[in-house]
Amino acid sequence: MTRALAILAWGAVAIFVGVPVIVAALSPLHAYRSPSYVAASLTGVLGLGVLLIQPLLMTNWLAGVSLARLRRWHQRSGAVLVVLVAIHLGGLLIASPPDAIDALLLRSPTPFSVWGVTAMWALVLSALLVTLRRKMRLNPTTWSAIHNGLALVVVLGTVIHAIQIEGTMGTFSKWALCLAVLTASVAAVVRAQFRTFFRWKP
Amino acid sequence: MTFIASRRTVIAGAAAATAALAAPAIFSPARAQELQPTPTMRGGANNYRPGAPIVERIGGGGFRMSGTVRRAGYGAPIEGARIQIWAHTTEAYESDPESHGATLTDATGAFQMDMPQIVPAFGQPHGHLAYDAEYAGGSFRTVFLRPVMSSASNTSLEAHFVLAEA
Structure with missing residues (x-):
């Protein structure tokens, strides 16, 4: 029974992440793009996929793997997310420097750029928070509250960024993944915060 | 009541x-x-190539960019205004020289340019147009436009300039 549930849970995650990635990878738009732009598009889609896995790794909802191992994977997939965003931005800077610089300076004509850049800076702050965890000597409750807050900014910024873009992702699979990311993130953060504040253990 | x-x-x-x-x-x-002059749009000048040559059409054609150039105030048409057009298309990137071409307005202030199909780039299917005072020879202020297509499957796009005296 537990095994069946584990297969079901991991299978659902694989479908929510895998289908949009495949749809985006098969987009006809890639034919008209430079390699750097293709890399930027696909790392963006993969990054959105990581945002679904990332919160789930900090819960006990994905059965079959020990919590300690899932926690280590949360750290690794966080590092992967930082690398994906770096390639995403680097690729865009090579593809069209003026457009990418406009986005970074918050003077781009496209509203989704501001959301993408907001999510990027929240991710950078979150990465710093993780790297300097020992040195900062923050109270663990405070540390996780800040980390969770930044994570929600990353998620919300990225989802609005992705939804508004007319790009390689399919409309339906993009919406499905975005809604799944929002649901998983909010649920995981609520669970984490309630566990700390009220010693509640679902 | x-x-x-x-x-x-x-x-x-x-x-x-x-x-x-x-x-x-x-x-x-x-x-x-009191027709107001068109302001330059954000990002309008991105990947602009000053002095791109006047061409009959850009690449193989198939997509039509058109518009008008008028004078601020009464809206009188401006003839012979040099408009540069460029976009990310099925044939080349926005920054490639072959994606750029200029044309002149006729006596009614209208211009049109056949160009390859515009495809979405940087999240929106959009074109770029420029009236650059330095190369247009006129006495009007430079304006850069960046119109967005309502659908990526459209095969035409319009943009209109209202220019102010320099």
Whole structure:
């Protein structure tokens, strides 16, 4: 029974992440793009996929793997997310420097750029928070509250960024993944915060 | 009483609606006289190539960019205005020289350019147009436009310039 549930849970995650990635990878738009732009598009889609896995790794909802191992994977997939965003931005800077610089300076004509850049800076702050965890000597409750807050900014910024873009992702699979990311993130953060504040253990 | 009150409301509402509908007609001649210059759009000048040559069409064609160039104030058409057009298309990137071409407006201030199909780039299917005072030879201020297509499957796009005297 537990095994069946584990297969079901991991299978659902694989479908929510895998289908949009495949749809985006098969987009006809890639034919008209430079390699750097293709890399930027696909790392963006993969990054959105990581945002679904990332919160789930900090819960006990994905059965079959020990919590300690899932926690280590949360750290690794966080590092992967930082690398994906770096390639995403680097690729865009090579593809069209003026457009990418406009986005970074918050003077781009496209509203989704501001959301993408907001999510990027929240991710950078979150990465710093993780790297300097020992040195900062923050109270663990405070540390996780800040980390969770930044994570929600990353998620919300990225989802609005992705939804508004007319790009390689399919409309339906993009919406499905975005809604799944929002649901998983909010649920995981609520669970984490309630566990700390009220010693509640679902 | 209730009936009278509601009839009054109806009459007052009808009068207000008539006034609202008639107002633009009354004021439109005055508004035409003060046609405002088109401001440069954000990101409009991105990947611009100063002095791109005048061409019959960009690449193989199949997509039509068109528009008008008028003078601010009365809106008189400007003939011979040099407009540069460029976009990310099925044939080349926005920054490639072969994606750029210029054309001149006719006596009615209209211009058109056949170019390859525009495809979405940086999240929106959009084109770029420039009136650059330095290369246009006119006495108007430089304006860069970045119109966005309502659908990526459209095969035409329009952009209109209202230029101010320099």
